[in-house]
Amino acid sequence: MQPKFVHLRFHSEYSITDGIVRLNPAIKQMKEWGVGAFGQTDLMNMFGSVRFYESCHKEGIKPILGCDLWITNEEDPAHPFRLTVYCMDHDGYHSLCVLLTRAWLENQCHVKGRGEVKESWLAGEGTKGLIGISGGPEGEIQTLFRRGKTAEAEAAAEKLAHFFPDRFYLDLQRAGRPGDEAAVRFLCNTAAKLELPVVATHPVQFQKKEDFIAHEVRVCIAEGYTLADPKRPKRYTEDQYLKSPEEMMSLFADIPSAIENTVEIAKRCNVDGILSKPQLPLFETPKGMSLDDYIDHLAHDGLEERLEFLYPDEAKRNEVRPRYLERLEYELSIIKKMKFPGYFLIVQEFINWSKTHGVPVGPGRGSGAGSLVAYSLRITDMDPLHYNLLFERFLNPERVSMPDFDVDFCQWNRDKTIQHVKDKYGASAVSQIATFGAMGAKAVVRDVGRVLGMPYGKVDELAKLIPAPPGQDVTLELAKEMEPDFKKKIDGDEQYQELMRYAEPLEGITRNLGMHAGGVLIAPGPLTNFCPLYNQDGQPENTISQFDKHDVENVGLVKFDFLGLTTLTILNKCVEYINKLHPGQSFELRRIPTDDPATLKLFQDGDTTAVFQFESPGMRQLLRQAHPDRIEDLVALNALYRPGPMEMIPTYLARKSGKEPVTYLDDRMGSVLAETYGIMVYQEQVMQVAQVIGGYTLGGADLLRRAMGKKLKQEMVRHRAIFVAGAAKNGVSEKVANEIFDLMAKFAGYGFNKSHAVAYSYVAYQTAYLKAHYPAEFMAANMCLILTDSDKIRTFIDDCKLRGISILPPDINQSDWFFTAPDSKTIRYGLGGIKGVGEGVILSLMAERKENGPFKDLFDLCARMKKRDSAGLSRRVLEGLIKAGTLDTIDPDRAKQFGNLDQAMKAAADAALFADQGSLFGDASEPERIVNWIPVTPWSEHEKLLLEKEVIGFCLTGHLFGECRDEIRKFIPETIHQILASGRRPAPGAKESYRSKDTIRFSGVVVDLRQVIGKRGRMGIVTLDDGTGSIEAVCYSDAWDQYRDIFVKDEIVIVTGRSRWDEKKETTSFSIDSAESLPGFRTRRHAALHIEVSEEPDLKEIAKTVAPFENSKYGCQLVFCIDTHGMHGQVVARRPAFVDPQQEVIDQLLHVSGVRDAHFVYS
The missing domain is CATH 2.40.50.140 (Nucleic acid-binding proteins)
Structure with a gap:
């Protein structure tokens, strides 16, 4: 049935700030109403367009892809105009992608975070395939009309109609706003005068009328207002809900053509071809070789290089080569059959470029480490045959899907590789990927509570009651079931009930946009052929797709994972320190032995602070219990120590120690499970048991594993029959076969990917090896990566002290920005670990020190840095350097330095001024500086340590105790x-x-x-x-x-x-x-404060010093101790009789003239 009215515009939750319409409920509502088409027009983005497109087709509704655009207002840049466009066909989709991309990448001119389309971009082919409508109250036409500029408004209508020949409509809206009706009359008159069509739209911001306040709360969350703020903008009305077709037809009964044109526009919009199979960029091969020939060539050459490294003995190498070649040829045949050589070649190119250009790459991640081709191409660095890893876990010939290499890069250098990819394939073809953050239960409670003006403490109390179990998203509804106190508080408090009234409809709504941790798109041509791009801040490196990782794949783009792994940066930094201290070693990580006794002992002792993935208290305890004596044990423990398989740890430990026998339901399972003492720890073991017992191919076994892991009941029933039948052919009874199948099903649910466990356990082993043999270099490298995490630095320093490693405090003449290792038993604290001190300032300081020698004193530091840079060092930076003790080797009196800061900074400014004048008059010699140090009372040890803690985060040179x-x-x-x-x-x-x-x-x-x-x-x-x-x-x-x-x-x-x-x-x-x-x-121990005085103590000053410590709930007697010129005795003070026994009173008394010492004495 042909619809009589079609909704052409709504702001979904993907408008981020001003829409709360959820896609699926709105689309289902259209289906219930019998409406065959639906239009989405989010503000300056297409974030939700692909899922809208797919969901509409799923429900049998025609999707109309559109967008509300901001058009730059050259005369008033702060107030751009609104223009709404719709894609008629694929050309229109491409035009919209280009307009949005250019807006976000080229024209955030007035406000960062708001892209705008320049009007000039609409000319010529700029609107090809697009329908335009005038944009409602914020459009140029209505804005001019509202300002009384009727003629200019009509001219604007003609101009826009020119940009969209035969494709432009005047937008009529009746949403209960002041001025709507006058605008409708004017637009109808203008339409008649200019012979332009009109169309009725409704500016939908929320689905149901009762959602209006929740929508207002959402807007307040985005804009930082409270709901009761009289100054907050009120741009929306309660009429902006998703009206039924009947309501809309009644609303515009006086203008039937406006209703009819909604259907007309729907008919004109027919976008096909958005969804696509994966499309890889073209990979150029040398001398016209095919992709198949080139991957063959590289893989065979690479394998030979690997074998020479693994088996230096030629006889042994010749013995094992046939086994490796057989596996290599098998994998290559699958890769070529599935038409994936291009993917492997693209990945190996940027990985090998990285390895030769100073960008450390991890040995592997995920199931890709199970491929011998990947190992031969140097994509991975783990020998899959040695560790019995399965290629089919990575690429299953019985389930066609894109391979997916997750690649770890050094955190500091990852961007170099991404830039290389841009240089190779073109910047317009490469981008990172969007992610969308949702309003979780805790966050929405806090956000709504703030908007409602509730006290922070009260909101926090409710939010903290929401459970947060690992790996589970707890909804507000589930929280009421899981935590009775949460429900009880809500039921007993009207304010909490109001909060929940708005929090529940907003829970799960898209809240913000971010960048995927590692996803990078490489397209066969400009990305705008597939999707629009977005940039929040105008920085080129922050450009992302407007689609998330699922949607980019659905439109045919291929995602490559460039993940940053901090541990690789630590390893690289550590190797740098090792080679600096031991230049003759030419140390290489790839050459460390994997059976080193000192390294394994470190694991056995649980001495794994700073060891990758093995440093948690629970894991350290497990290591002490398990006593791993080979790297395979580490792999198993890494796989077991996570929710689910943890329950098997006691059995694993008992069997490994020989306290419990290892048994099998069928002896043939021993060949698969012996390395883990009869327990299925890995997903690959489930696959291999299916192969050995059930007669599965490894490809079929992977399908079985997936069905078991996802608990697909119908698939499980089908596979059980196949498994039992296959087992029968291998002489296994039905009873035993079912028992084995049940065992596999149990372990498949939480079994871990062995390839990933091997690769990451090897990285862990590398870190442990460095800690065992190069502890100072290793710990210094670790601390370089956590400069701002003082708690973790302190933990690492404590670990260093246990190993006999000295920690030298930060020094203005010795320290670098990073922590360094001057020798194998010493670490020098980095200046980057001081709060409030920026890297640029320190690098400049280091350059000055290198060029002109050490700093002589505080005045010299200020003067030279002022001369180097007219801004000099700020007071805040200088205070931080003094409090941290960086000038102690020049002058240990920190109070003196701190108290003379103004003197030093003024002297530096005067010196700089003289230098400028001397240069002007031809005399650049520096005058002799006369330094008059101001006397300053020294800081007590306690005060010094507290100030040190303020800028370092803990007490480095002493302890408050x-x-x-x-x-x-x-x-x-x-x-x-x-x-x-x-x-x-x-x-x-x-x-x-x-x-x-x-x-x-x-x-x-x-x-x-x-x-x-x-x-x-x-x-x-x-x-x-x-x-x-x-x-x-x-x-x-x-x-x-x-x-x-x-x-x-x-x-x-x-x-x-x-x-x-x-x-x-x-x-x-x-x-x-x-x-x-x-x-x-x-006080309880009746301590007395003994003050040792000289023959002429300043009693008035003593009285003045202790006065603030009188009248406390604690108290101790004040006793004067006299020992001078033959006089010896004690006098108990009558006034004050008692003082508060704080340590501070002693610190202050020691600065009083005539006081030699002060301390507490217990009776």
Whole structure:
């Protein structure tokens, strides 16, 4: 049935900021209404066009692809005009792709983040295949009319009609906005005068009328307003919902032609050919060779090179060559049969270019490591025959689909390879790929709460109750089921109910646009032949497709994965340091042995801080239990240590240690499962069992594995019959065959890709080898990659100290931007690890130091850097350098340097001015500088360390516990290190988790503190550090309520608690029963503050110093100790009688004239 009205425009959720219409519900609504066509016009993008196109066809509805364009207003750049266009055919689709691409890449002229189409681009062929309509209230015609410029409005209509000959309509809208009716009358009159058609559209922003407020909330989220803000723009009406055809026909009953033309436009729009099979760029081969011949040539030559490296002994090489050649020929035959030589050649070219141009590439990732052709072409670096890896897991001849190599590149150099690809195939043919972020449950609660003006703490309390289990997206509805407290809070609070009223319709809506982590498109020609491009900030390197990874493949583009892996950067940096310290070694990672005892011992000891994929506490514990003695064990542990297969770890450990026998349902399974002690750890093992027992080909076995992994019931039933029949031919009973099939089905669900596990475990082994043999170089390289992560740097530094590696503090004359290794037992802290200090400034400083020698003092530093760059060093940078101690080797008095900053900066400015004047008058000699240092009170050790922590993130040159260590050790002798070393393991056979009378008492500085909400209510997680180690302890609700104010970051506390041994994890956990601050401890212990004074102490200054510490809830007596000229004695002060026993009072007293010392004495 022919429709009487067609909706030609709506803003879907892909308009990002002002639309909340979800595609599938809207399309289904059209089907229910019996409307045969539907038009989508998102604002300046086609983000959702492919899925809209596919979904419409799926429901039997004709998709009309369109877009709302911004047209640059040359007279008023801040207010562009709106113009709506529709694709009539594939030419129109291409024209729209070009217009959008040019807008985002060439014309973000007034506002970054808003692309605009220049009017001149609409001339000639610019609108080929496009229908244009005038754009509603924000279009040029209505804007001019609204300003009273009737003649100019009519002229604009003529101009636009010229751009779209016989394809231009005047847009009539009645959406309940002021001025709509006047505009309709004017447009109808203009249409009659200029003989132009009119068309009725409705500016749909949300699907149902009741969604209006939710839509307003969405707009506020995007624009940063609150809903109640009287200043927020109110551009939309509650009438902008998806009206039924009957409502629209009634709305425009007085202008029937406007309704009829909606159907006319729908008839004129017939876009075909958008969806396509994959199309690769042309790969040029030498001397006119075919792709098949060229891949044969490269693969055979490459294999011979690999064999020479793997088997230096010629006799052994000749022995194994037939096996490798047989596998190579098999893979090549499949690749050529499936017509994929071009894909392999493209990938090998940019990988080999990278390897020869200083861009480290990973040994493999994903199933591609199972291909011998890939190994021969140097795409991967793992011998698949040695590790028994399967080609069919990567490329299945029984399931035609594009191969997909995931390639890891050095994080710092990945862009070089992408630029090479652009140079080779053309910049217009290469782009990265869009990703879309959705409003998740927690995010939408926080966003809506902010827009509603609710207090942050209240919103945060609700959001934190939403569970976040690993690997699972929890919806708001599911959260109510999973967390009763979440539902209870909502049910009992009207504000929360209002929040949920708007959060639920917005949940899952597209929230933002990003760039895919590694996806790169390489097209056979300009990408605009396939899709439009987008750029958020105008930077060429940030150009992306407007389609995501699924949609680009659907339109025929091929995605290549250029992934950045930080570990490769670390390895590269470490090798650089090794070769710098040991130039004669010519160290190469590819030559390290894979059975090195020191490396394997490092794994066996769980000493894997900074070791790729093996550094988590749980994995380290597993390593100690498993005692891996070969790289294959590491591969298995890497595959097992993840949700699902973890349940098999106890069996694996028991069988590996010989405590449990290895058994098989059929002995032939032993050839497949022996390396993992009878357990199916890998997906490839499922395939091989299917082959050995069920008679499957490996291609067929891969289809079986996929069906099992996805739990496709009908496919499973079909495959079970095939498997049992095949097993019967191999002499296996039906009962045993079904048992094996069930076992395979269980493991296929969470079995890991062995090729990937091998490749990544080898990378892990490389990092461990470097840590075992070149620890300083390795740890320095690691810290280069985490300059801004002070917590992780501190962890790595602690690990270094355990290995006897010295950490030298940052030094203005010795440090580089990065951490460095001056020798094999030392690491120099990098200036890049200081907060607030930019790389450009430090590189300039390093260049000045190299050219003109070390800096002599603070004045010299300021003057030379001012001379080098007129801006000089900012006060903020200089403060950071001083607080971090970078000038300590010049002058260790940081307070003096800090207090003379103004002097130094003024002297530098004066010197620069003199240099300019001297140059002007022909005398460039520098005058003698007279430096008058201002006297400054030195910082106490405590103050110095706190300021150091402020810019470094932790105390590098000392410890906040240090000043009070001896005082506290008299009462609490056990250090945190001793507590941790004791293990707190319960006595053998003990029934209770807590050891009898296992109360522990320890002290430390609060270095981390957070409150969490658990089943027992609010509780605190407190980390204490005493310089020997750190303990993270739980303070449960009762104790937390009582002592929470005691725990203050950077302050010393004394706690009493309990330790609990976790038999399963073989670790000790700690809980806190009571706590007291150091002043509280001193008060309870009746400490007195003894002040040793000279014969003429400044008593007034002493009184003034201690005055702020009177009248505290804590207190200790003040005692003057006199020992001079034969006089010896103690005098208890009467006023003040008691002072707060803070460490700060001592620090300040030591600066008072006549005070020799001050310390606490316990009775």
